[in-house]
Ligand SMILES: O=P(O)(O)O[C@H]1O[C@H](CO)[C@@H](O)[C@H]1O
């Protein structure tokens with residue numbers, strides 16, 4: 090059964106038509122800007138910006154550092170769309186709402202989804218300001234049935250039982266690592282496993298130890314639902330975490346984290362993120378099917 094909160098294929102089509110009536114060319118690449126990473130959207134040329142509040146069926150951004158705008162434009166001659174701000178489950182939104190933009194992107198013709206986020210480090214060698222290319226994820230809420238694909242499956246989006254074994258595109262990961270090396274930041278760029286928790290509280294020491302034992306290198310409160318829905322509908326996915334803090338795994342550790350410090354690290358690293366994403370976008374070949 091669909092709940093009142095669940096958005097349908099027809100809702101997506103309505104949003105897509107509204108956007109197509111207002112933009113020059115449909116995007117090939119979508120970029121989601123994580124907490125404090127909205128400056129990425131400033132890299133687009135000829136921007137056309139919509140507040141989420143204008144767009145049919147879009148929820149509102151309620152988190153500081155997520156300005157709530159969809160920006161269409163060009164980056165490295167590629168037609169792109171940037172979400173300046175994403176939706177989180179802890180804001181009270183259903184997973185259908187949290188992931189709605191991904192399905193809109195798919196129907197707009199997007200081929201590649203790039204997700205960025207701010208995350209806490211569970212890995213000894215990661216430092217605040219480091220980058221983690223996401224190799225794989227652990228979707229904690231998803232494993233407990235809080236999955237965006239729960240409920241009736243609409244085959245027009247994708248199959249009932251999608252496989253996630255190769256979710257984070259190998260070629261894009263390899264290229265991103267090469268770019269990090271070329272721009273002299275190989276030392277602070279890692280590849281690892283992102284774990285999504287529901288939030289909004291940061292982890293207790295016992296929770297942090299638990300997640301680290303499970304194989305997580307970084308933890309945050311987003312991304313996994315977006316990626317599950319993207320994979321379900323056949324998008325290529327690239328994920329990048331900015332490590333904004335270390336997560337205390339011992340009671341003696343003096344690690345305090347708050348949202349302002351997360352945003353501050355985002356600001357400090359925004360140039361590096363822009364360079365990496367811009368160079369990665371340059372490397373992508375888009376094969377558009379010829380119009381029928
Ligand atoms: O995942 P993004 O949206 O980057 O934000 C991260 O930063 C916020 C906490 O400071 C949480 O929302 C967490 O998920």
Ligand SMILES: Nc1nc2[nH]cnc2c(=O)[nH]1
Nearest residue numbers: 207208209308309310336
């Ligand atoms: N859950 C969680 N989310 C974050 N986002 C940025 N840092 C953190 C963190 O330490 N934990």
